[in-house]
Amino acid sequence: MSALVEAEGLTRILPAAVPVTLVENVTLSIAEREFIAITGPSGSGKSSLLYLLGLLDRPTSGRLLLAGEDTAPMDEATRAARRLATLGFVFQFHFLLPEFTVGENVEIPMRKLARLNRRQMRDRAVELLEALGLRDHVDKHPDQLSGGQRQRVAVARALANDPPLVLADEPTGSLDSQSSEQVFAILAGLVRERGKTVVAVTHDLAMAARMDRRIHLVDGRVVSDERTAGP
Amino acid sequence: MRLILDIAVTHIAGRGRQTLVAVLGVAVGVGFSIAMAALMQGGQDDFVARLVDTMPHVQITDDRRTSSIQPAETAFDAAAISGLRPREDRRGIINPAAASAWLEGWVPGRLAVSLNTQVVVRYLGRDVGASLVGVEPRAERAVSPIVADFVAGSFAALEAGGTNVVIGDSMAERLGARLGDTVTLVSATGRTRDFRIVGLFHTGTTARDEREAYVLLKNAQILAERTNVINEIRIKLDDPGTAPDVARRAEARLGYKAMSWQEANESILEALVVRNVIMYTVVSAIMLVAGFGIFNIVSTITHEKSRDIAIMKSLGFSEGDMQRLFVLEGVAIGAAGSALGWLLGFALVYGLSQVRFELTSTGQEISGLPIAWSLLHYVIASGFALASAAVAGYLPARRAARLNPVDIIRGAS
Numbered sequence: 001m002s003a004l005v006e007a008e009g010l011t012r013i014l015p016a017a018v019p020v021t022l023v024e025n026v027t028l029s030i031a032e033r034e035f036i037a038i039t040g041p042s043g044s045g046k047s048s049l050l051y052l053l054g055l056l057d058r059p060t061s062g063r064l065l066l067a068g069e070d071t072a073p074m075d076e077a078t079r080a081a082r083r084l085a086t087l088g089f090v091f092q093f094h095f096l097l098p099e100f101t102v103g104e105n106v107e108i109p110m111r112k113l114a115r116l117n118r119r120q121m122r123d124r125a126v127e128l129l130e131a132l133g134l135r136d137h138v139d140k141h142p143d144q145l146s147g148g149q150r151q152r153v154a155v156a157r158a159l160a161n162d163p164p165l166v167l168a169d170e171p172t173g174s175l176d177s178q179s180s181e182q183v184f185a186i187l188a189g190l191v192r193e194r195g196k197t198v199v200a201v202t203h204d205l206a207m208a209a210r211m212d213r214r215i216h217l218v219d220g221r222v223v224s225d226e227r228t229a230g231p
Numbered sequence: 232m233r234l235i236l237d238i239a240v241t242h243i244a245g246r247g248r249q250t251l252v253a254v255l256g257v258a259v260g261v262g263f264s265i266a267m268a269a270l271m272q273g274g275q276d277d278f279v280a281r282l283v284d285t286m287p288h289v290q291i292t293d294d295r296r297t298s299s300i301q302p303a304e305t306a307f308d309a310a311a312i313s314g315l316r317p318r319e320d321r322r323g324i325i326n327p328a329a330a331s332a333w334l335e336g337w338v339p340g341r342l343a344v345s346l347n348t349q350v351v352v353r354y355l356g357r358d359v360g361a362s363l364v365g366v367e368p369r370a371e372r373a374v375s376p377i378v379a380d381f382v383a384g385s386f387a388a389l390e391a392g393g394t395n396v397v398i399g400d401s402m403a404e405r406l407g408a409r410l411g412d413t414v415t416l417v418s419a420t421g422r423t424r425d426f427r428i429v430g431l432f433h434t435g436t437t438a439r440d441e442r443e444a445y446v447l448l449k450n451a452q453i454l455a456e457r458t459n460v461i462n463e464i465r466i467k468l469d470d471p472g473t474a475p476d477v478a479r480r481a482e483a484r485l486g487y488k489a490m491s492w493q494e495a496n497e498s499i500l501e502a503l504v505v506r507n508v509i510m511y512t513v514v515s516a517i518m519l520v521a522g523f524g525i526f527n528i529v530s531t532i533t534h535e536k537s538r539d540i541a542i543m544k545s546l547g548f549s550e551g552d553m554q555r556l557f558v559l560e561g562v563a564i565g566a567a568g569s570a571l572g573w574l575l576g577f578a579l580v581y582g583l584s585q586v587r588f589e590l591t592s593t594g595q596e597i598s599g600l601p602i603a604w605s606l607l608h609y610v611i612a613s614g615f616a617l618a619s620a621a622v623a624g625y626l627p628a629r630r631a632a633r634l635n636p637v638d639i640i641r642g643a644s
Contacts, residue, residue, distance in 0.1 A: 054545070057637045077549040080547050080549035080552070083545065087547075089545045089546070091640060097238075097542065112548060
């Protein structure tokens with residue numbers, strides 16, 4: 001089984017008068033069905049690493065293979081197309097488009113990909129939202145929802161095009177403990193039931209301990225990469 | 232693309248008042264451009280129509296642009312002849328019957344032959360120089376607008392035959408003659424003949440009203456002692472635009488100088504081109520101003536929606552998609568403004584066409600503004616509007632497209 005993501009000496013330096021090293025020489029391999037936590041103190045480069053893996057940012061040096069394909073020669077449009085089809089993002093803040101309803105927000109990536117017809121898109125959006133307990137909120141606007149509900153909509157949107165890899169940046173960072181627990185359970189469900197790979201940046205060590213693998217960063221470098229005891 | 236359009240529409244709809252202002256800006260620009268174009272074009276058409284109406288579309292005279300080729304020139308390579316003058320200058324169009332028959336065969340329009348000579352009109356000891364036009368009234372009717380300009384008598388009175396003349400009202404005034412009086416015409420060769428005034432015309436062109444006199448062609452030929460000679464063929468075409476082609480063909484065949492009305496009025500037509508350039512410059516300026524309104528709103532949207540831009544990019548929208556989105560927003564405003572501008576323009580043009588005023592100089596002519604109704608004005612105005620909207624949308628769109636989503640996401644979290 002080939003690795004889903006393969007990083008080799010990944011380094012990201014912000015060009016400035018005094019260059020800032022965000023990520024330094026990170027080498028790791030992520031397989032399918034993994035549930036990975038990236039942890040580390042503030043400013044350790046957790047999010048930066050996630051953006052690199054998610055093709056939102058380009059490494060200064062190093063190699064990144066996505067599903068065996070080298071990402072370095074890809075132009076901007078190709079990278080966007082990969083994000084659309086093979087990656088799903090969940091951020092700390094829900095980042096839903098406020099003008100569109102919950103259902104429409106979930107449909108947007110599908111419409112962009114244009115692989116289904118409108119009817120099928122709608123059905124799939126409703127199905128995804130239903131699975132996340134949001135059946136009654138499909139036609140509401142994001143501002144009518146609670147924080148936890150919005151974050152679940154964001155998860156549904158990340159899953160819209162059925163990507164193999166879901167990247168989450170502090171997905172529970174702005175939620176109360178009950179909502180956090182709910183969102184965590186959903187992410188865990190993605191791995192256990194839907195066979196996705198989830199990589200989540202978190203500073204919640206208790207949560208990280210319940211995931212399958214923990215990559216710990218300090219100053220942009222991987223200081224430990226180990227299997228956890230699991231839940 | 233539908234998706235991009237949907238997002239564009241929600242963005243614009245979310246900013247109702249600002250959008251309305253931008254749309255109105257474009258609408259006013261488009262509307263006034265249309266109204267201005269209608270007025271300018273109307274004025275120009277009116278002017279050209281007067282020009283075209285008062286003069287023949289093609290005028291074939293007995294002049295030649297180049298001197299005729301002498302047999303010696305064709306026989307010998309080295310022969311060069313210059314300053315040649317015929318012994319007796321018997322000018323006139325040779326074989327006029329054949330020439331007009333040939334023209335009648337293919338020219339899409341009507342033609343009239345005439346003999347133009349210089350005469351002196353004498354009445355009660357007063358002499359006035361005049362250009363005497365010998366015409367065949369029935370044919371003349373079809374090519375000359377003078378028929379409609381009679382203030383006393385009529386052009387038809389010439390048809391009856393006899394030694395009758397029609398002159399301009401200004402000339403009559405100078406002579407002190409009235410309808411029914413008998414004037415004496417003196418030709419260049421000294422022949423005199425009496426004519427009765429059976430009509431007075433007023434064309435509004437002083438030169439014609441003061442200096443033109445019309446008689447039967449036969450009478451003119453007798454007076455000028457040039458029996459059966461004509462020296463001018465005037466053609467009125469169904470489509471004045473074809474005049475240069477007709478003139479070229481006639482000149483090539485007949486050898487006489489055939490002048491289209493365009494050639495005769497080249498400098499005036501050039502001035503009209505300059506006028507149009509000025510008009511379109513002003514239209515561009517108006518649209519540029521309207522473009523600023525669009526730039527303003529699209530720019531505001533891109534700033535306000537930078538978070539959404541980051542999201543869409545993270546979801547898999549490319550830079551090109553983002554650029555299209557915001558250009559589309561600009562163009563959508565431009566299109567809405569254009570549509571509204573069409574209505575405004577139509578209303579303005581309609582309003583202008585209803586304006587009536589008195590010309591103070593004469594105090595009697597009630598006139599309206601010359602208005603041209605042309606779909607082209609609408610198309611051009613919206614063309615300018617959409618182009619300026621696209622540019623106004625493109626500039627902020629480019630900035631938005633280049634936005635690095637990481638910066639925004641970091642900033643938000």
